[in-house]
Amino acid sequence: MTIGAPFPRQDGVAKVTGAARFAADLEWPGVVEGLLVPTPTGPGRVVELDLAAASRVPGVVRIFKPGELPSIGPLDHWAAGQATVPLMNDQVGHEGQPVALILADDRVAAAAAARLIGIRVEPAPVRVDLETSLQVGEEIQDWAPGRTAVGSVEQGLAEADVMVTARYATADRHHAALEPSVTVADWRGDGLEVVTSTQWVFGVRAALAQAFGLEAERVRVRSVFVGGGFGAKGSVWGHEILAAAAARVIGRPVRIVLPRSQTFTAHGHQPATVQDVTLGARRDGRLTAVRHLGWSAAARTDDYVEHATLGSRTMYACPNIETVDRIVRLDRPQPTFMRAPHEGPGMVGLEIAMDELAQALGLDPVELRIRNHADADPTSGKPFSSKELLACYRLGAERFGWAERPAVTGTRREGGLLVGMGMASALMSTFRFGASARVSLHRDGSVLVESAAHEIGTGVGTILPQIVAEHLGVEPERVRVALADTTLPEAGGTFGSATTMGVGSAVRDAALKLKARLDTLAGEPGLEAREYPDLLALHRLDRVSEEGSWAPRRQDAAWAMNAYGAVFVEVRVDPRFPMPRVTRALGVYSAGRIINPITARSQAIGGMIWGIGQALLEESRVDPNTGRFVAKGFGGYRVPTHADVGAVEALFVPEFDPHASPLGARGVGEIGTIGIGAAVANAVFNATGLRVRRLPVDLIGRRPSS
Numbered sequence: 001m002t003i004g005a006p007f008p009r010q011d012g013v014a015k016v017t018g019a020a021r022f023a024a025d026l027e028w029p030g031v032v033e034g035l036l037v038p039t040p041t042g043p044g045r046v047v048e049l050d051l052a053a054a055s056r057v058p059g060v061v062r063i064f065k066p067g068e069l070p071s072i073g074p075l076d077h078w079a080a081g082q083a084t085v086p087l088m089n090d091q092v093g094h095e096g097q098p099v100a101l102i103l104a105d106d107r108v109a110a111a112a113a114a115r116l117i118g119i120r121v122e123p124a125p126v127r128v129d130l131e132t133s134l135q136v137g138e139e140i141q142d143w144a145p146g147r148t149a150v151g152s153v154e155q156g157l158a159e160a161d162v163m164v165t166a167r168y169a170t171a172d173r174h175h176a177a178l179e180p181s182v183t184v185a186d187w188r189g190d191g192l193e194v195v196t197s198t199q200w201v202f203g204v205r206a207a208l209a210q211a212f213g214l215e216a217e218r219v220r221v222r223s224v225f226v227g228g229g230f231g232a233k234g235s236v237w238g239h240e241i242l243a244a245a246a247a248r249v250i251g252r253p254v255r256i257v258l259p260r261s262q263t264f265t266a267h268g269h270q271p272a273t274v275q276d277v278t279l280g281a282r283r284d285g286r287l288t289a290v291r292h293l294g295w296s297a298a299a300r301t302d303d304y305v306e307h308a309t310l311g312s313r314t315m316y317a318c319p320n321i322e323t324v325d326r327i328v329r330l331d332r333p334q335p336t337f338m339r340a341p342h343e344g345p346g347m348v349g350l351e352i353a354m355d356e357l358a359q360a361l362g363l364d365p366v367e368l369r370i371r372n373h374a375d376a377d378p379t380s381g382k383p384f385s386s387k388e389l390l391a392c393y394r395l396g397a398e399r400f401g402w403a404e405r406p407a408v409t410g411t412r413r414e415g416g417l418l419v420g421m422g423m424a425s426a427l428m429s430t431f432r433f434g435a436s437a438r439v440s441l442h443r444d445g446s447v448l449v450e451s452a453a454h455e456i457g458t459g460v461g462t463i464l465p466q467i468v469a470e471h472l473g474v475e476p477e478r479v480r481v482a483l484a485d486t487t488l489p490e491a492g493g494t495f496g497s498a499t500t501m502g503v504g505s506a507v508r509d510a511a512l513k514l515k516a517r518l519d520t521l522a523g524e525p526g527l528e529a530r531e532y533p534d535l536l537a538l539h540r541l542d543r544v545s546e547e548g549s550w551a552p553r554r555q556d557a558a559w560a561m562n563a564y565g566a567v568f569v570e571v572r573v574d575p576r577f578p579m580p581r582v583t584r585a586l587g588v589y590s591a592g593r594i595i596n597p598i599t600a601r602s603q604a605i606g607g608m609i610w611g612i613g614q615a616l617l618e619e620s621r622v623d624p625n626t627g628r629f630v631a632k633g634f635g636g637y638r639v640p641t642h643a644d645v646g647a648v649e650a651l652f653v654p655e656f657d658p659h660a661s662p663l664g665a666r667g668v669g670e671i672g673t674i675g676i677g678a679a680v681a682n683a684v685f686n687a688t689g690l691r692v693r694r695l696p697v698d699l700i701g702r703r704p705s706s
């Protein structure tokens with residue numbers, strides 16, 4: 001069970017039997033349960049906060065009003081999801097922002113008290129809807145340039161035989177992690193100890209150190225099992241800071257568990273986007289112009305930009321490309337990264353537009369994409385580190401039975417249902433973060449891997465033992481993993497589909513060093529794992545440890561790096577009740593070497609199912625009067641269940657990317673959720689003749705054209 005083998009998920013049994021412990025489950029002596037109380041109305045100023053009845057609830061320890069906690073912030077560390085910490089003053093930026101923090105002996109008392117608090121907010125005028133507020137918007141330069149141009153799109157359009165241009169839209173969406181965010185904060189002596197459901201313990205440590213003016217070494221942050229992150233737990237949010245602030249004031253440990261409703265306002269969401277895409281092409285399908293203009297809904301403060309046009313800069317070979325990302329400031333909670341940020345929403349616009357172009361040209365959609373395959377990055381001119389996208393198209397088309405796709409829209413019926421097929425390309429930029437790790441061999445022959453990576457459900461605790469097994473020759477079952485603690489060797493956040501490359505490579509480095517050390521101790525190479533205990537005994541060693549590290553190299557900048565996929569979908573639509581259903585979906589991915597086919601497939605099909613949600617179900621509607629996300633729970637915010645997805649399958653083409661990481665891997669965490677949205681919309685067109693340019697698909701009131 002070394003690299004490439006189907007080693008079963010090591011935390012699977014603990015999770016399905018309920019043995020796995022999450023932060024809300026931890027026994028914590030003396031802990032006070034904290035509950036944030038959100039404002040029920042939109043932005044404005046808190047003019048009245050009546051705590052009298054709430055304070056009398058038995059078990060209530062203390063209730064903090066705005067301005068009563070020590071002043072903190074603004075936080076300028078990039079780990080902070082937003083700079084402003086809530087509850088610092090009487091200003092309310094958006095509906096749902098906390099205006100009180102209840103501390104109680106138990107969560108029931110806190111919840112009872114919350115219902116008795118009287119809140120009056122003097123309302124300010126609100127502007128909440130992206131599409132009605134759409135104007136020029138602001139271009140924000142953050143990690144990705146807000147504007148890209150190569151060649152001249154005007155020139156390219158002048159040379160085009162066919163042009164398509166349209167506006168596309170994606171909805172506000174929420175992470176919907178099964179485990180709502182939880183933080184326990186405990187001041188010990190002059191230091192702070194925190195357990196929090198995070199994807200980035202070192203990020204939380206940095207933000208807390210800044211918030212409280214501490215040296216980072218005096219803050220210990222760890223996480224236990226994390227029940228899904230998806231970006232909601234990638235940054236540091238108000239509850240993490242406020243738990244520590246309240247704990248310091250009352251001199252007792254404080255735990256804040258977000259109720260499900262607050263997960264809709266407390267840690268970001270994927271903002272709605274509007275995308276204008278214009279494509280020009282020669283009659284043979286070769287693109288002459290790509291223009292992608294994106295707008296995303298941002299908060300009044302802070303600058304989260306959904307770089308929806310990112311993929312269009314590099315997806316297809318074209319001499320004339322223009323992309324611009326803009327934000328429109330609205331009275332909304334702060335948005336954030338959500339699996340898969342940027343290309344997840346952005347490829348919806350590009351890939352439906354490509355389908356429209358294929359239709360206009362009378363070309364097969366797969367063939368159109370093959371003819372526009374980029375052999376080098378069209379924006380930077382750099383070669384790709386590795387790219388097997390053509391193999392993805394061909395294998396996917398063959399396995400899916402793409403040749404059976406109805407050539408004319410709205411013509412295939414089975415059992416009274418309209419049937420159609422659609423496809424799309426998927427692309428996700430490769431992110432890589434430096435990491436370090438320690439690998440220790442014990443005298444009993446067992447091995448311990450330590451690194452501050454996080455098991456958020458992706459399988460990191462399963463693949464690291466395989467990497468150790470590959471290099472030390474031990475059975476992976478004999479490798480234990482300790483993760484997610486700032487006392488361990490540092491790693492970047494477990495996000496950006498980056499962990500296998502960064503942490504995996506650091507573990508590989510440590511394992512190789514350990515193997516060399518063992519060979520030295522033995523006086524000769526070629527020692528077998530069963531001989532390790534005797535070797536350590538001979539040298540009177542209880543354990544041998546080596547530290548390893550990995551970071552992107554400067555010379556890697558010579559390469560453009562992306563994960564790719566080709567996604568195929570079949571839908572069925574009842575013409576009398578036109579709610580499309582996905583009956584089959586296949587994704588074929590180019591993501592570098594696959595360390596574990598089980599966990600990689602899980603990542604891919606999980607992402608694809610999320611993409612079906614984006615296509616058909618997920619939409620956080622906003623109350624135009626208050627900016628309130630109206631659903632705030634799974635009763636109204638719909639995510640796919642088993643009944644909503646048909647046969648979903650994912651394949652990976654064989655590949656070794658020598659530049660992305662020494663393991664040959666790129667990332668598999670997010671590519672699966674990209675492309676499905678457009679593929680479903682394109683399949684709906686093929687089934688019904690109805691062009692869909694807005695997700696989730698809504699055919700109510702539209703009649704299939706056959």
Ligand code: MOS
Nearest residue numbers: 230231339495496
């Ligand atoms: Mo993901 S949005 O990189 O956690």
